Amino acid sequence: MVLSFHPVAEQMPTIIVGVAEFKISTEPFTYIATHALGSCLGVTFHDERRRIGGLLHAMLPTSHVHAGQKIREAMFLDTGISRALASLLKAGARKSDIRCKVFGGAQLMLTDNYFRIGSKNIDAFYKISQEMELDVVAWEVSGRVNRTIRLNNSTGDVIVKIPSKPEFVR
Amino acid sequence: MKSAADLLTVVEMTRSIPCAPALLPKLLKLAEGGASDLGEMEMLIHLDTGLATDVLRTANSAYFSSNQRCENISDAILRLGSKVLYRIAASTLTGRWLVNPVRGYGWEPGDLCRHSLCVAICAETFAQKLQLADASTAYTAGLIHDLGKFALAYANFTALDEIANRVPDEFPTWREAEKVILGFESTQVTKALLENWGFPSLFLAVGEFYQNPSDCPSTERPTVTLIHAAKHLATQLGYGVGVDGFYYEPDEPALAEAGFKDEDMDAAIPEILSTIQKYISPTGQIRFA
Numbered sequence: 001m002v003l004s005f006h007p008v009a010e011q012m013p014t015i016i017v018g019v020a021e022f023k024i025s026t027e028p029f030t031y032i033a034t035h036a037l038g039s040c041l042g043v044t045f046h047d048e049r050r051r052i053g054g055l056l057h058a059m060l061p062t063s064h065v066h067a068g069q070k071i072r073e074a075m076f077l078d079t080g081i082s083r084a085l086a087s088l089l090k091a092g093a094r095k096s097d098i099r100c101k102v103f104g105g106a107q108l109m110l111t112d113n114y115f116r117i118g119s120k121n122i123d124a125f126y127k128i129s130q131e132m133e134l135d136v137v138a139w140e141v142s143g144r145v146n147r148t149i150r151l152n153n154s155t156g157d158v159i160v161k162i163p164s165k166p167e168f169v170r
Numbered sequence: 171m172k173s174a175a176d177l178l179t180v181v182e183m184t185r186s187i188p189c190a191p192a193l194l195p196k197l198l199k200l201a202e203g204g205a206s207d208l209g210e211m212e213m214l215i216h217l218d219t220g221l222a223t224d225v226l227r228t229a230n231s232a233y234f235s236s237n238q239r240c241e242n243i244s245d246a247i248l249r250l251g252s253k254v255l256y257r258i259a260a261s262t263l264t265g266r267w268l269v270n271p272v273r274g275y276g277w278e279p280g281d282l283c284r285h286s287l288c289v290a291i292c293a294e295t296f297a298q299k300l301q302l303a304d305a306s307t308a309y310t311a312g313l314i315h316d317l318g319k320f321a322l323a324y325a326n327f328t329a330l331d332e333i334a335n336r337v338p339d340e341f342p343t344w345r346e347a348e349k350v351i352l353g354f355e356s357t358q359v360t361k362a363l364l365e366n367w368g369f370p371s372l373f374l375a376v377g378e379f380y381q382n383p384s385d386c387p388s389t390e391r392p393t394v395t396l397i398h399a400a401k402h403l404a405t406q407l408g409y410g411v412g413v414d415g416f417y418y419e420p421d422e423p424a425l426a427e428a429g430f431k432d433e434d435m436d437a438a439i440p441e442i443l444s445t446i447q448k449y450i451s452p453t454g455q456i457r458f459a
Contacts, residue, residue, distance in 0.1 A: 018452030019407070019443060035454055038408020038415075059407070065437055075440060108402060109343065109419040114432050115402045144338070144416030146408050163276025163413040164334060 014150065017042075017055045020075035022084045024054040025153050026091055033150040037104030039118035041077060041125055041141070042149050044101045045084055046156035047093035053153040056084045060117065061124030077124045081132065100129065101138035101158050101170060103149050118142065138170045177354045177362065197259050211255065212243050224262045225255065256306060260313050261287060261449075261456065274323040274330025276413035282320050284450055285410030286313050291445045292400035295438055300429055303393040311376040311397050312404075314369070318359030318377065319414075327352070334413050344417040345381060357381055383424035395421070395428040403435055407443070409450060 014031040017023045019040060025032055028051040034042050037057070045054040056074055063076040073079040088098060102125055107118035122141050129136050140147070140160060148161040158170045200211045215221055228234060229246035234254075240246045247255055261283075275282075290312030297308035322330060333347040341347035348355045360377035372390055376397050379386035383395040398421055405415045450456055 016452045018447065020440075021452070035452070036408035036411060038411055039406035040408060059439060059443060060436065065433070071440070075443070104408075106406075106408075106416050108405065108416055111420045111422055113422060114420050114425055114430070114435075115406060116432065117406045117436065145413075146411040146415060163278075163411075165276075 012152075012154075017057050019057050020059055020072045022054060022056040022074040022080060022087065024052070024084075024087050024091055026050075026052050028154045030153045031150045032153060033148070035148045037106070037147045037149065039106050039108075039115075039121065040104050041121045042103040042147070043077075043081065043084070043125070044103075044149070044151045044156075044158050045088055045093075045098050046101075046151065046153070047088065047097045048099065048156050049097050050092055050094070051153055052088060052091050052093040053151050053156070054084050054088050055149075055151055056080045058121070061120045077121060077128055081125075081128055081134075085132070098135065099156060100134045100136045101140070102129075102136060103140045103147050103158070103160065103170075105141040106145055106147070107142055108144075140170050177358055197256060208247050212247055215243050215247075215255075215259065221259055221262050224258055225250070228254075228258055253306070257309070260290075260310055274327065274334070275319060276334070277323070277410070278454075280454065280456070281410035281412060282316065283410065283456060284454060285404060285412075285415075286316060287449060287456065288404035288407055288409045288446055289313070289315060289397070289400045291449070292403045292442055293397055295442050295445070296396050296400055296430075296435075299434070299438065300396070302396045302428060307372065308393065308396055308400075311373055311393060312400055314360070314364065314373060315376055315380050315397050315401060316356070316360065317363050318356040318361070321359050321363060322352075322356055337414070337417050342417075343419055344414040345419075355381075381418055382421055383428075384421050391424065392428055395424045395430075399425060399428070399430050399435065403439075403442070407439075407446070409446065409454075 012029045012031050014033050015023050015025055017032060017034040023032055032053055032055040034055055034057040040057055040059045043056045043058070058077045058080045059075050061077050063071050063079045071079065073083045085095065089095065105118040105122040108115045119142070138158070145162045150159040152159065159167050160170055161167050197211065197214060200214070215225055225243060225246050226240060229240040229249045234249060240249055250258070290309045293308035293312035294305045297303045297305045329351050333344065333351050336351070337344055337347050341350065345355060357378050357380070361374050364374050364377050372393055375386055375390035376394050379394045380397045380401060383391055383398045386394045402420055405411050
């Protein structure tokens with residue numbers, strides 16, 4: 001989808017989500033954005049009926065390796081997605097109306113033993129999304145690109161920016 | 171454009187960039203010393219107005235400030251300590267050099283600075299965990315590892331666009347494309363710049379071999395492999411990664427020889443990320459407090 005200029009969209013405020021963070025908005029005319037996903041996954045959640053949206057920027061697939069330690073839930077997909085859903089439901093969203101889109105998981109040149117966070121994250125998200133019966137409507141993952149994403153909380157559209165390429169919408 | 175003369179041209183052009191990180195080797199040496207070197211450090215900081223300002227501002231920031239204001243560099247040095255001071259100096263000097271708008275790698279302003287800072291923090295963390303190098307040396311090596319790319323981008327070579335257009339369809343890696351299209355590699359430019367600025371031989375080895383540590387002489391290989399690992403981990407974190415970032419091959423034999431394990435590196439990420447987030451805001455602003 002090609003981006004077109006829209007005066008209201010141009011003036012919408014943006015909430016920035018850092019690495020290992022989850023943020024939510026109940027304001028329709030708001031963007032929720034996160035920069036430079038790399039091998040992390042950016043998962044957007046959007047209830048279009050109520051225009052409640054959220055964005056999770058998770059770095060790693062599972063918190064299990066850090067069992068017993070104090071962790072940041074949003075750093076891991078397993079704990080981050082549970083936390084995100086709980087927050088959205090608390091804010092008034094309905095699970096049956098939430099659509100998810102997933103971005104990131106870039107991968108380095110193929111190696112057998114090192115630097116496979118991107119593929120581990122994608123595998124983990126697939127498994128978790130099946131287990132939690134998430135309605136995942138867009139996958140923009142893998143490849144060798146660094147993605148920056150911006151969720152339009154009014155429409156649920158996600159604007160994707162890749163270095164040296166024009167923005168596009170998923 | 172395929173000759174050694176072009177490489178020299180790039181190096182010559184970057185001589186004119188203000189505030190090149192030429193002070194760093196001296197500062198590193200002083201930071202490794204004790205309190206007796208603080209006077210000389212003060213003198214060096216005074217040589218660079220911007221750096222002196224950053225040091226004073228940090229010493230008076232909410233993070234470091236006590237009830238009393240620091241009004242001179244001498245007090246600021248005592249308050250911050252040599253390690254923090256060195257971190258500020260290294261990032262200020264290279265950062266200023268790395269934030270100019272450039273073409274060729276799809277960087278937003280400041281991207282190379284953010285990425286280099288992440289590599290530096292990853293390198294410092296691995297140095298402490300694996301004892302492969304001194305932590306301050308590893309940090310500096312991380313900051314300067316890719317200066318050659320900045321020099322190439324600053325020189326505004328249209329050939330960089332050609333590389334971006336031909337990877338991966340014609341060349342599987344960025345390095346191979348550089349060799350054919352430029353006639354040399356960005357690592358050679360890094361080495362030449364560091365040589366000009368009088369950096370010690372270990373840093374020249376990092377600049378020249380960090381993409382392929384197996385080719386590095388064995389004496390310098392542990393530090394070079396450390397930067398190789400830090401580079402790839404930082405790339406996965408995404409901060410400041412341009413269009414070339416994911417088109418480099420990890421050197422598995424060198425990583426294995428140095429004792430790196432994938433699970434250990436993954437396990438270090440939460441700690442690394444906490445450190446990075448002290449210095450880089452979610453919007454990408456670099457800060458020291």
